[in-house]
Amino acid sequence: MKEIVVLSGKGGTGKTSIVASFAALAQSKVLADCDVDAADLHLLLKPNIKEEKEFWSGQVAFIDEEKCTECGLCQELCRFGAIKDFKVDPISCEGCGFCFQVCPVDAITMKDSMSGHSFISETKYGYLCHARLGIAQENSGKLVALVRQNAKLIAERENLDCIITDGPPGIGCPVISSLSGASLALLVTEPTLSGIHDLERVIGVCRHFGIPVLVCINKYDINQENTSEIERYCFNQGIEVISKIPFDNVVTEALIKRLPVVEYGGGRVSREMEKLWQVTARALS
Amino acid sequence: MNRITISVASGKGGTGKTLVATSLALSLSDNHKVQLLDCDAEEPNANILLHLAMNQSRPVHIPIPKVDETKCTYCGKCGEVCAYNAIAVLKEKVLVFPELCHGCGACSYLCPESAITEEGREVGVVERGESGNLELIQGKLNVGEAMAPPVIREVKKYINPANIGIIDVPPGTSCPVVEAVEGSDFCLLVTEPTPFGLNDLSLAVEVVRKLGISCGVVINRVGIEDEEVERYCHQEGIPILLKIPLDRKIALLYSKGIPLVEGVPRWREEFLRLFQDIKDIIAASRVGK
Numbered sequence: 396m397k398e399i400v401v402l403s404g405k406g407g408t409g410k411t412s413i414v415a416s417f418a419a420l421a422q423s424k425v426l427a428d429c430d431v432d433a434a435d436l437h438l439l440l441k442p443n444i445k446e447e448k449e450f451w452s453g454q455v456a457f458i459d460e461e462k463c464t465e466c467g468l469c470q471e472l473c474r475f476g477a478i479k480d481f482k483v484d485p486i487s488c489e490g491c492g493f494c495f496q497v498c499p500v501d502a503i504t505m506k507d508s509m510s511g512h513s514f515i516s517e518t519k520y521g522y523l524c525h526a527r528l529g530i531a532q533e534n535s536g537k538l539v540a541l542v543r544q545n546a547k548l549i550a551e552r553e554n555l556d557c558i559i560t561d562g563p564p565g566i567g568c569p570v571i572s573s574l575s576g577a578s579l580a581l582l583v584t585e586p587t588l589s590g591i592h593d594l595e596r597v598i599g600v601c602r603h604f605g606i607p608v609l610v611c612i613n614k615y616d617i618n619q620e621n622t623s624e625i626e627r628y629c630f631n632q633g634i635e636v637i638s639k640i641p642f643d644n645v646v647t648e649a650l651i652k653r654l655p656v657v658e659y660g661g662g663r664v665s666r667e668m669e670k671l672w673q674v675t676a677r678a679l680s
Numbered sequence: 681m682n683r684i685t686i687s688v689a690s691g692k693g694g695t696g697k698t699l700v701a702t703s704l705a706l707s708l709s710d711n712h713k714v715q716l717l718d719c720d721a722e723e724p725n726a727n728i729l730l731h732l733a734m735n736q737s738r739p740v741h742i743p744i745p746k747v748d749e750t751k752c753t754y755c756g757k758c759g760e761v762c763a764y765n766a767i768a769v770l771k772e773k774v775l776v777f778p779e780l781c782h783g784c785g786a787c788s789y790l791c792p793e794s795a796i797t798e799e800g801r802e803v804g805v806v807e808r809g810e811s812g813n814l815e816l817i818q819g820k821l822n823v824g825e826a827m828a829p830p831v832i833r834e835v836k837k838y839i840n841p842a843n844i845g846i847i848d849v850p851p852g853t854s855c856p857v858v859e860a861v862e863g864s865d866f867c868l869l870v871t872e873p874t875p876f877g878l879n880d881l882s883l884a885v886e887v888v889r890k891l892g893i894s895c896g897v898v899i900n901r902v903g904i905e906d907e908e909v910e911r912y913c914h915q916e917g918i919p920i921l922l923k924i925p926l927d928r929k930i931a932l933l934y935s936k937g938i939p940l941v942e943g944v945p946r947w948r949e950e951f952l953r954l955f956q957d958i959k960d961i962i963a964a965s966r967v968g969k
Contacts, residue, residue: 404722404723405693405694405723405725406692406693406694406695406851407692407693407694407695408694411876432852432853432854432857432883433691433692433693433851433852433853433879433880433883435692435875435876435879435880438875438876438879453763454763472785472789474783474784474785475784486858486862486890486891487862489782489784490763491763491764491782491784491786492761492763492786493761493784493785493786493789496761496786496790497789497790528853528854530853530883530886530887530890531853531854531855531857531858531887531890531891532854532855533854533855535852535854535855536826563852564693564694564722564723564851564852565693565722565723565828565850565851565852566722566723566821566823567721567722567821567825567826567827567828567856568826568827568828569854570722571824571826585935586935587934587935587936587937588728588935588936588937589698589723589725589728589934589937590935592723592725592728593723593725596722596723596823599823599824600823600824603823603824604824614931617928617931617932617935618932618935618936621935621936642928642931644903644904647874647904648904650874650875650876651874651875651904651906653875
């Protein structure tokens, strides 16, 4: 079983639109939405939730006012500025438990925190594993790992060929968690200077973790000069640019109709997406 | 009015946060001292538009434990207190996993033999540059590192109370966003009129409400009509403060790294009006309190 993760560094380059089209084009697969703090894939795939689980991860400190003698030691030692006026700000608390360990009167307890939900759903395109991180919560990396774990179990159980993962933007914790151990990363960029800058950084992360990469340039005709620059850069890095998708309002129209663009009848964009999936699938096999 | 700090956030990536943050900063810098704090440490892009010479750079370290094995008795206390499994005690060896360590300091403080000191591990850099009235501070997470919040915290230490501060926030709704938005007087949420834009806007609104910060919306790429975003804003009582049209010319300027207010100078007035509106909202809410 293979696993492809779609990443970009920069947000809004078209990851989710591409993954939704892959959902419609690929045969034997499970879909995973690893952008757990701003998941969008479900808006296009219209999942029927079959299983919902609470995601408990990490802890938050709690001070018992009655026991607290206001000695201030916890406040002084907390490096996250999470304790003010002998109260814990649960948003700033990183759950390290330092305060709990040092409190001389045992006024502090650590409480498990519910940081989100994970879902296993059925869609007309097959299974979708997704999640919702609680607002302002931590541990997105662990929730991403859980979503991938769910997808793996389903792929094994149903004997499916691949997992197609919609990744988060950036290069930090949730990206690293979506990426480790994947078979291939498809990097979606756009011909803007920010797109190029962010692509270089996400290539760096993939290299760091030894994941092979392919590149797709979305809205390539917005700036042909920058597109050539990306192609040159990738060529010099020994990375293949496997697709260039033209800018077309049809992508937004399909999105507003909540359909994968290849199902909306996206003309040249659809044709390019079909080619992109064929090349990606070949690279996976 | 005292100084103001405005954070520019979005939930969804690629909606135009950096475009708005840079154009707002440039418009204001004609007459004010302005600090732009690029807290999108995973992918800092503000200077791609501002082109400032970043002539100061400082590494960001997080403290990680260093064990003096001549003092260590392998009692196991450090491993027991570490919430992140970043330190483990074997029979006659202590293993430290630096990339799991959050730098809380519990292990070194609680070691009964005082065998643990702390050393800095570089996770990123903070860079600074300025031109005229505009100062840019940007955080940059090292490639391969997982945790942006320590870098964001360092960037925010540069906030100068005498100036107007504009914070470019990373996408999402989790810890880096909270770290970046916290403490600002107002949060400008940039969205686009699509189902993705709306979904992620509503998540971002929940974040700022949880933090108790008032907000307003900028709708970018207005054109292919989807009125859902506007309907949502009216319903929630969130003011729509600016609309930027879907325009190939604007996209082209951005792609070349040209700020909107420099490519199309008449937008300066719009951004100054936006700032005035934000000031009025903040003033009204302060009176309300």
